[in-house]
Each structure stands twice: as structure tokens, then as C-alpha cells.
Amino acid sequence: MTELGQHGGNVLEIALKLGLDAAAIVDFSANINPLGMPPSLKRAIISRLDLAECYPDPLYRRVHERLAAHHRCPASWILAGNGATELIFDLANLLRQKTVLLLTPGFAEYRRALQWMDCRIEDYPLSEADDFRPDRRLLSALRPGLDCLFLCTPNNPTGQLIEPELLLAVARRCRELDIMLVVDEAFMDFIPAGVSLIGSLMRFPRVFVLRSLTKFYAIPGLRLGYVVSSNAEAMAQLRLRRPPWTINAFAALAADVMLDDDDYLQATRRWLGQEQAFLTQGLRAFAQLRVWRPAANYIFFRCRQPGLDLQAALLGPAAVGHGAAGGMGLLIRSCANYPGLNADYYRVAIKGHEDNQRLLAALAQVFPHG
Ligand SMILES: Cc1ncc(COP(=O)(O)O)c(C=O)c1O
CATH class of the missing domain: 3.40.640.10 (Type I PLP-dependent aspartate aminotransferase-like (Major domain))
Structure with missing residues (x-):
């Protein structure tokens, strides 16, 4: 999946390539404040x-x-x-x-x-x-x-x-x-x-x-x-x-x-204060992942399971070529195209609580013995 563009946030390209509905993809690949514009x-x-x-x-x-x-x-x-x-x-x-x-x-x-x-x-x-x-x-x-x-x-x-x-x-x-x-x-x-x-x-x-x-x-x-x-x-x-x-x-x-807009600033700080800890701990619960401590609104990790394309696994069955669309629909950033990294490394944006829970639930399906 690494040939699919240089950046996170390219949901359209992934959707076109895989025959998925772009609107149904939850984008963890671009590090954007989930509160939306002020x-x-x-x-x-x-x-x-x-x-x-x-x-x-x-x-x-x-x-x-x-x-x-x-x-x-x-x-x-x-x-x-x-x-x-x-x-x-x-x-x-x-x-x-x-x-x-x-x-x-x-x-x-x-x-x-x-x-x-x-x-x-x-x-x-x-x-x-x-x-x-x-x-x-x-x-x-x-x-x-x-x-x-x-x-x-x-x-x-x-x-x-x-x-x-x-x-x-x-x-x-x-x-x-x-x-x-x-x-x-x-x-x-x-x-x-x-x-x-x-x-x-x-x-x-x-x-x-x-x-x-x-x-x-x-x-x-x-x-x-x-x-x-x-x-x-x-x-x-x-x-x-x-x-x-x-x-x-x-x-x-x-x-x-x-x-x-001080209200927006405070709301962002509250969201990140909670969700950064929640998602980091949730990811660290999977022994298959090595998770680095985040400083901002995204988390970097390495997947220890050899040969697993975690980006494809989280997008769902269509992404791994097993048939129709309708898998998990979560797009994470593969870091395979960064010089110095390889296909074992990923980055996820910290999103709202429900989406973060969805990501952890999807990972629990990929790693049932996490
Ligand atoms: C480290 C870094 N610098 C700069 C940018 C560019 O940001 P923008 O052009 O959206 O202001 C990005 C975007 O992803 C980034 O990750």
C-alpha cells in the first residue's frame, strides 16, 4: 500500500484505488484537530x-x-x-x-x-x-x-x-x-x-x-x-x-x-489531554506494537508482527484483496515511504474518543491475542 501517495490524508486516492467509498473511511492518516474548524x-x-x-x-x-x-x-x-x-x-x-x-x-x-x-x-x-x-x-x-x-x-x-x-x-x-x-x-x-x-x-x-x-x-x-x-x-x-x-x-x-478563540484552544487542550493518554495506553496494550510517547496529536509505532500490512488490515477485506468493500474502513499512515523507516512503521492521528475506541477495537480483531 506504500505506493499510495507521499502524505497522510489522501483518502480519495486510497478509496479510488481500492474501490471503497471515501466517505466511509475514517481518516487516521492526517493529523488534524478532530474538533473541526473553530x-x-x-x-x-x-x-x-x-x-x-x-x-x-x-x-x-x-x-x-x-x-x-x-x-x-x-x-x-x-x-x-x-x-x-x-x-x-x-x-x-x-x-x-x-x-x-x-x-x-x-x-x-x-x-x-x-x-x-x-x-x-x-x-x-x-x-x-x-x-x-x-x-x-x-x-x-x-x-x-x-x-x-x-x-x-x-x-x-x-x-x-x-x-x-x-x-x-x-x-x-x-x-x-x-x-x-x-x-x-x-x-x-x-x-x-x-x-x-x-x-x-x-x-x-x-x-x-x-x-x-x-x-x-x-x-x-x-x-x-x-x-x-x-x-x-x-x-x-x-x-x-x-x-x-x-x-x-x-x-x-x-x-x-x-x-x-480561547474557548477553542481550551476545548482542544481538554480533548488532547484525555485522548492522547487514552490512545497511547490502548495501543501499548498490544504486545505486537512498539509505541513511542507522543508529544502532539499523533502517535508513531512499529508493528512487531513480521510481514503484516497493518494499513491494509485496518482498511478491511477489500484492501487485502479478499473480496467486497465493507471492512473496518480505518486509514492509518504507513511510514514505509519515509527514508530511514520501512513498512513496519505507522503513524496514527489522535481523533475523537469514539474513533479512537474504534481503532483499538479494530486492532483487537487484528491481534486477537494482543
Ligand atoms: C512537519 C510538517 N510541516 C509542515 C506541514 C505543512 O503544513 P501545511 O502546509 O498544511 O501548513 C506538515 C503537513 O503535514 C507537516 O507535517
């Missing part, structure tokens, strides 16, 4: 449909001011985009033909964007023996001649946070060696005590922090992300190279509305 945003969009009739401000002043207030930094440090993905490609554009170090396993779009810009990519493999967490050995991999390092905390797909002290040591070493450091914090909003590097950017002008609002606020179809950096020159370059109006008017409105 009701305050839904109301705001419906009441401002007229915004579609005008061009948005090409400089997105209001969006940048709003995000700057949120992070207590100057608006000039922020550049919003059509999801963090677009900004990954913008950053890669600054790095044409440069040498970049990527940690494996990691989010696929860094590699894709950098390859597109003819960068030389070097891999820094994380190992299961270290729980896929980088440590101080990473510092010695930072050497003169390297142009950029991409990090992701918490990492996707492993869910592991980088120790804040290590992150600062890496930022210092990058500053010494004039290496650009991109730190992807796409899932940081899910972590109540999460330490962002944004607070340290004044000291580290070669650091670029990426943030996504599509996961926490459940708007992957609306799309909004941003990059934060105190590097005036690089930010000017990034702005200069962007096509105008890539953020639609409703996504721009979203920045205005949802960052103030």
Missing part, C-alpha cells in the same frame, strides 16, 4: 462571503500584524503563506544549489522542495536505538561548507520533541558557522508547555521558524502557515519572490478570528 471562524466566513469579491491585500498587513501580536514580535519578522508547505518551497528557493542537511525520518516536502532547487542533500539518520531523537552528536555534523539544516520539533512522523537546550546549542553552532537553520514547529500549538524558538530569534538571525495553522485549527483545505525570522534581508528576498494573493481572503480572515 465555530467562530465558520460564522465569520459565512458572514463575510463578500470578501471573495475583492483582491486580498497583497501585503497581508492585517494577517502579519495579527500573527506578530500573537508572538509578540515585529510584523516585519513574519511572512504568511498558503500553508507552511508553500513557505518550505519559498525557503528552498533561497537555497538553490546549496548543501542542506536533513534528519531522517522527516517530513517529505523538505526533500522534494530542495531537490527541485538542485540542492545537495545530506542525510543525518536518527536511530530507533535513540528513540529517533537527535542528541549532541548532531552538533558535530554541523561543519563549515554546510549551508542549511532543517529540523522539525515535534518531528513528523516520530512525534519526538527536540530538547530545547539542544536546539539552542544547534542554533549557536549554526550561527558560528553561518549555517541557515529552519525549524519546523507545525505541531507546536498542540503542546501546552511547548517551547518555541520564536522567543530567541533576535539572537539568531540565521534561524527561520515555520508554523502551520492548518492542523491545530483544522483548516487544511483553507490553508494558512507562516515563517518567522529576524533576518530582514532574507525576509525581504522571500517577499520579493512570492507571487501575489496566494492566501485567499477567508484564510486571511481566519488569522484575524481564530487566534482569539
Whole structure:
């Protein structure tokens, strides 16, 4: 099943391939807040449909001011985009033909964007023996001649946070060696005590922090992300190279509305506080799974049963070629296509309680002697 696309959330592709009804699939493969988009945003969009009739401000002043207030930094440090993905490609554009170090396993779009810009990519493999967490050995991999390092905390797909002290040591070493450091914090909003590097950017002008609002606020179809950096020159370059109006008017409105929605923030924290523990413990009850402690809204694990395609097993009989559709209909993310992993590794989103129970019940069918 691993050939079915690079990302989670591609329910349509799986459904088409397997002859399943896409609407009947429960998607555990995309890490999206199951509370859905904030009701305050839904109301705001419906009441401002007229915004579609005008061009948005090409400089997105209001969006940048709003995000700057949120992070207590100057608006000039922020550049919003059509999801963090677009900004990954913008950053890669600054790095044409440069040498970049990527940690494996990691989010696929860094590699894709950098390859597109003819960068030389070097891999820094994380190992299961270290729980896929980088440590101080990473510092010695930072050497003169390297142009950029991409990090992701918490990492996707492993869910592991980088120790804040290590992150600062890496930022210092990058500053010494004039290496650009991109730190992807796409899932940081899910972590109540999460330490962002944004607070340290004044000291580290070669650091670029990426943030996504599509996961926490459940708007992957609306799309909004941003990059934060105190590097005036690089930010000017990034702005200069962007096509105008890539953020639609409703996504721009979203920045205005949802960052103030404290009810949504609290509801999300309550849901995740309960369900993260529930699903982790439930998964750990299966001896066939090795489950890593999650930091955010998704859980990474390895299946110890040799040769079992757990993604196919949870989709149901149609997926494993035993006949008609109508199996379990649960889509989990196979991590087989991540460099550094193989078909034994999976990632699941933490969803609402009923769906999480369904996943555990389905696993109990796959592993009856769990
Ligand atoms: C680590 C990481 N960074 C960035 C993104 C891009 O997010 P978006 O473009 O939806 O803002 C994703 C999406 O899955 C991700 O997992």
C-alpha cells in the first residue's frame, strides 16, 4: 500500500484505488484537530462571503500584524503563506544549489522542495536505538561548507520533541558557522508547555521558524502557515519572490478570528489531554506494537508482527484483496515511504474518543491475542 501517495490524508486516492467509498473511511492518516474548524471562524466566513469579491491585500498587513501580536514580535519578522508547505518551497528557493542537511525520518516536502532547487542533500539518520531523537552528536555534523539544516520539533512522523537546550546549542553552532537553520514547529500549538524558538530569534538571525495553522485549527483545505525570522534581508528576498494573493481572503480572515478563540484552544487542550493518554495506553496494550510517547496529536509505532500490512488490515477485506468493500474502513499512515523507516512503521492521528475506541477495537480483531 506504500505506493499510495507521499502524505497522510489522501483518502480519495486510497478509496479510488481500492474501490471503497471515501466517505466511509475514517481518516487516521492526517493529523488534524478532530474538533473541526473553530465555530467562530465558520460564522465569520459565512458572514463575510463578500470578501471573495475583492483582491486580498497583497501585503497581508492585517494577517502579519495579527500573527506578530500573537508572538509578540515585529510584523516585519513574519511572512504568511498558503500553508507552511508553500513557505518550505519559498525557503528552498533561497537555497538553490546549496548543501542542506536533513534528519531522517522527516517530513517529505523538505526533500522534494530542495531537490527541485538542485540542492545537495545530506542525510543525518536518527536511530530507533535513540528513540529517533537527535542528541549532541548532531552538533558535530554541523561543519563549515554546510549551508542549511532543517529540523522539525515535534518531528513528523516520530512525534519526538527536540530538547530545547539542544536546539539552542544547534542554533549557536549554526550561527558560528553561518549555517541557515529552519525549524519546523507545525505541531507546536498542540503542546501546552511547548517551547518555541520564536522567543530567541533576535539572537539568531540565521534561524527561520515555520508554523502551520492548518492542523491545530483544522483548516487544511483553507490553508494558512507562516515563517518567522529576524533576518530582514532574507525576509525581504522571500517577499520579493512570492507571487501575489496566494492566501485567499477567508484564510486571511481566519488569522484575524481564530487566534482569539480561547474557548477553542481550551476545548482542544481538554480533548488532547484525555485522548492522547487514552490512545497511547490502548495501543501499548498490544504486545505486537512498539509505541513511542507522543508529544502532539499523533502517535508513531512499529508493528512487531513480521510481514503484516497493518494499513491494509485496518482498511478491511477489500484492501487485502479478499473480496467486497465493507471492512473496518480505518486509514492509518504507513511510514514505509519515509527514508530511514520501512513498512513496519505507522503513524496514527489522535481523533475523537469514539474513533479512537474504534481503532483499538479494530486492532483487537487484528491481534486477537494482543
Ligand atoms: C512537519 C510538517 N510541516 C509542515 C506541514 C505543512 O503544513 P501545511 O502546509 O498544511 O501548513 C506538515 C503537513 O503535514 C507537516 O507535517
